[in-house]
Amino acid sequence: MKKTLTILTRNPLSLIGLILVGIVVLSAIFADVITPFPEHVGAVVDFSNFNKPPQWPNIFGTDLVGRDLFTRVVYAYRISLVLGIVVLAIAVPVGVAIGLAAGYLGGWTEYLLMRITDVFLSIPPLVLAMSVMGLLEPTLTNGMIAVTVMWWPWYTRLVYNLARSEKEEGYVLAAEVIGASKAHIMVREILPNCVPSILTKMTLDFGFVILIASSLSFLGLGVQPPTPDLGSMVAEGAKYLPDSWWLTVFPGLAILIAVFGFNLIGDALREILGGDQ
Amino acid sequence: MSAPTLKIDDLKLSFKTWSGTAQVLHGISLHIKKGERVALVGESGSGKSVTARIVLGMLQQLKSARIAGSVEFEGVNLETLKPASRHALRGTRMSMIFQDPTSSLNPVYPIFAQFKEVLERAQPGITNEKAREKAISALADVAINEPDRVLDSYAFQLSGGMNQRVMIAMALANNPALLLADEPGTALDVTVQAQTLKLMSELVKKHHTSVLFISHNLGVVREFADRVYVIYKGNIVEQGPTERLFDDPKHPYTRALLSAVPRITGGGIPDLDDDPGRFTAPLVAHEGYSERELLA
Numbered sequence: 001m002k003k004t005l006t007i008l009t010r011n012p013l014s015l016i017g018l019i020l021v022g023i024v025v026l027s028a029i030f031a032d033v034i035t036p037f038p039e040h041v042g043a044v045v046d047f048s049n050f051n052k053p054p055q056w057p058n059i060f061g062t063d064l065v066g067r068d069l070f071t072r073v074v075y076a077y078r079i080s081l082v083l084g085i086v087v088l089a090i091a092v093p094v095g096v097a098i099g100l101a102a103g104y105l106g107g108w109t110e111y112l113l114m115r116i117t118d119v120f121l122s123i124p125p126l127v128l129a130m131s132v133m134g135l136l137e138p139t140l141t142n143g144m145i146a147v148t149v150m151w152w153p154w155y156t157r158l159v160y161n162l163a164r165s166e167k168e169e170g171y172v173l174a175a176e177v178i179g180a181s182k183a184h185i186m187v188r189e190i191l192p193n194c195v196p197s198i199l200t201k202m203t204l205d206f207g208f209v210i211l212i213a214s215s216l217s218f219l220g221l222g223v224q225p226p227t228p229d230l231g232s233m234v235a236e237g238a239k240y241l242p243d244s245w246w247l248t249v250f251p252g253l254a255i256l257i258a259v260f261g262f263n264l265i266g267d268a269l270r271e272i273l274g275g276d277q
Numbered sequence: 278m279s280a281p282t283l284k285i286d287d288l289k290l291s292f293k294t295w296s297g298t299a300q301v302l303h304g305i306s307l308h309i310k311k312g313e314r315v316a317l318v319g320e321s322g323s324g325k326s327v328t329a330r331i332v333l334g335m336l337q338q339l340k341s342a343r344i345a346g347s348v349e350f351e352g353v354n355l356e357t358l359k360p361a362s363r364h365a366l367r368g369t370r371m372s373m374i375f376q377d378p379t380s381s382l383n384p385v386y387p388i389f390a391q392f393k394e395v396l397e398r399a400q401p402g403i404t405n406e407k408a409r410e411k412a413i414s415a416l417a418d419v420a421i422n423e424p425d426r427v428l429d430s431y432a433f434q435l436s437g438g439m440n441q442r443v444m445i446a447m448a449l450a451n452n453p454a455l456l457l458a459d460e461p462g463t464a465l466d467v468t469v470q471a472q473t474l475k476l477m478s479e480l481v482k483k484h485h486t487s488v489l490f491i492s493h494n495l496g497v498v499r500e501f502a503d504r505v506y507v508i509y510k511g512n513i514v515e516q517g518p519t520e521r522l523f524d525d526p527k528h529p530y531t532r533a534l535l536s537a538v539p540r541i542t543g544g545g546i547p548d549l550d551d552d553p554g555r556f557t558a559p560l561v562a563h564e565g566y567s568e569r570e571l572l573a
Contacts (some may be wrong), residue, residue, distance in 0.1 A: 107340070170380030174444075177333055178368030178395055192385040 007272050008265070017264025024258045028077040040067040041075045043226040054246055061246035064236075069246060072228035073254045079140065079229055080258065084209040087147045088202055094148075095155025096198060100186045102156070103163025114160065120153040126215060133221040143222045147212055151205070158201060162194045169193075196273035204266030207259035214255050230255050280352030281572070282455050282487035283332065284308040288346035290327060290336070290511075301327055302511040304346065306568050309455070312485040314478075316502035316519070318492060318534070324511045325491045329457045332489070333373060334363050351454060368398040371455040372448040374477075377464040378440035382432035388443055389428035392450070399451040415446040419476050438469035445477050449484060456481060456488045463494070474501060495538055499523055504566070507531050509556055517563025527563070530556040 008014045032038055036057050046066030054061045060069035102113040120128070132146035166172060167190070175185050214231030216222040223229035230251045237247025290302040302324045309315045317325050330336045332348055334355060348355045350371070355363060375381045382391060392415075393408040403411075409428065416424035419442040432440055441462055448456055461477070462470040478501055481488050492498050498505060498519070505522050507515040507530065515528035526532045533556070562568070 170375055170377055171383040174373075174375060174381040175383075176335060177373045178447075179364055179366075179398055180368075180394070189383055193383070195385075 004269075004272055008268055011268055013264050014268030017261050017268065020257050020261025021265060024077055024261060025081065027074050028081050031074045031078055035068070035071040035074050037068040037071045038075075040071045041226075041228055051240075051244055051247075053244075060250040061244075063233075063247060064240075064244075069233075069250055072233065073230070073251055076228040076230045076233065076251070077254065077258070079223060079227065080210045080213060083140070083144055083147070083213050084206045086144050087151060087209050087213075088205065090144075091148045091151035092155055092198065092202060095152035096159045096191070096194070098152070099156040099159030100163050100191060100194075103160040104167055104186050104190060105182065113156070117153045117156045117160075120150070121157070123150075125150040126212065129212065129216055130219065130221060133216060138221050138224055140223050140227070143213060143216055146216065146221075147209060150212075151209070154205075155198070155201070158197060159194055162197060163190050166190045166193050200266060200270045200273055203262055203269055207262035207266075210262075211255065211259050279311065280349070281308045281310045282313075282351060283489065284347075284349040284572070285328070285332070286347045286349070288328070288331065288348065289344070290324070290331065291343045293341045293343060298343065300511065305508065305511070305513045307506050307513065307516070308568065308572060309487045309489055311454075311487055312482075314481065314488040314490060314501060314503045316490040316492060316498040316505045317508055318495065318498055318505055319508035320493060320534070323508045325493075325508060326459055328508075329373065329459050329489065329491055332455075332457060333367060333371065368395065368453075369451050370453055371457065372451070372453045373457040373459060374444050374448050374461045376460045376462075378444045378462075379432055379435075379437055379464075381444055382440060384431060384433055387429055387431055388435075392428065392443075392447055395447045395450050411450065412446075415450045416443070418449075418480060419443075419446045419473075421446075436469075437465045438473060441465060441469070441473045442476065445473065445480065449480055449486065452484055452486075454487060456486050457491070458488060459491045460493065461490075463492075470497070495523075495535065507534065512557070513560055514556070514558070515561045515563075516568075517566045521563050527561040529558060 008018055027034060044065075044067055046062075048066065049058070049062050050066040051064055052058055052062045052066075058068050058070065060073060063069055063072070098113050098117065102110040102117075128150045129146040132149055133142060136142040136145065163186075172185060172189055175189050180189070210230075213222060214229070214234070217229045217231030218235040220232070220235070222231055225232065233251035234248050234255070237244065237251070241248055285305065285307050287304045287306055288302055289300075289304050291298045291300045305324070305328065307315070307317070317328065319325050327336060331344060332350075332355075336342045337344060350366065358366075382388070389409065389412060392412040393403070393405070396403050396408050396411055412428055413424040416427060421427055421439070421442055427435065427439065427443065432443075435443070445461075458477070462473055465473070474497060480486075490498065490502055502519050505515075505517065505519050506513050507522075507528065509530045515522065515526065515531045517527075522531065523535070526535055562570075565571075
């Protein structure tokens, strides 16, 4: 782990990634401290200051009801990160478990599980998430559910293929010969050998989860006002382009920074850990 | 007389495929007595490894495999055993060594963790200290000088010969009655192979372990085995004591096999006389060494 960190900081691109992700994570954690108007997260109205271009103390400008945009962008990071963590925390174990079972057990289990996975994969992800959101109420929790539903099959696919090739390795055969149980072989022998690839994909995906959640809120299917969300801020501001450009540009840049940062780290990890997709 | 450690009688195996069944074993019979070292020799695809898999009960799970005949282990027919009790034999009463030792060890765990798992098969809940003690003495048996360092290493940090010795130590750690050695050390260079085989030979003698030694390497078989079965296309074609079989091969296939070994003295790669007609001649057993006479 220490070695991985050293390599990460030595490569300029991954160093940029680390810095960007560091900025995003730290600002989300310390949002209360670094933002000038923490109360602007909620339903606050300040018409004397509405729709102002960037200036001191509103460095990103203010929105249409006079709230500080910088404050709202930083708080929106909190929501995005929580969403990313929750989605991956559910989608990865589910996807990995199904992939392992299908890849190692084979036969009917494999057939059934992989065909179900294929059904989910055959629907365009955003359409699937939109239909789930259409059925449910648009709230943060349901947004997480929708993104999770579209996300797990990719891990199933990844782990399924890895398990299929690990299954033929000598140590799996050796474990079978000394009488290890199927569960033992899946969890203790095959899974640890899949971890590098899973970790790499998780880092890459973190950015994409933020992006897809933003797309959902852009379409009005995600987090609802007054909770700050990057996607809905961009959507809201897009109506006033190009005059009130700050309403769109800063939340948009915020998405870009987060996604770009996670992708740079993911790419670097893929090289270091030798995981492939 | 006690029952032989392993007795295979008229074992047939075929695989069902989309285009009909493929017959792999045409009814082979062999047996290994306690402490005996028996070699099964044949070319690639002759059915050597599948025989070992059947003994371990690993092909029975395969839906496409059709198996007939009986396999008896210490007088018990394995087919009549419940899956659980059959499973309990693996790793405790019978164990196996593979061709490539390095890939047989999981790269993500140090040797000790894997050694402990093996020991846990026989003694569930064995403590770390006890397992370490046992592992160290097992590694000392296979002439490993720094057992502590080896136990804390990963498979990829050790040489192939070192891994092979670790595998042998693991396979014999629970004192099994039967050791299946599937072309052990084929992936190693000749000097290392010779060393490890010598060690293995001494160890199985000490423990009175019966060995089924599967190989295509005739030189190794000659040094290691007490008796030899020659297998060709799923049939045993010749059987007898090692010395006599090598000095006086009776079956056309055995003769061809022996003459196919490249000589260290040169003379080019021998032409293999490929005559399926003659090779499928019926089983030749050396005098006093047919299944009936030996098991009487």
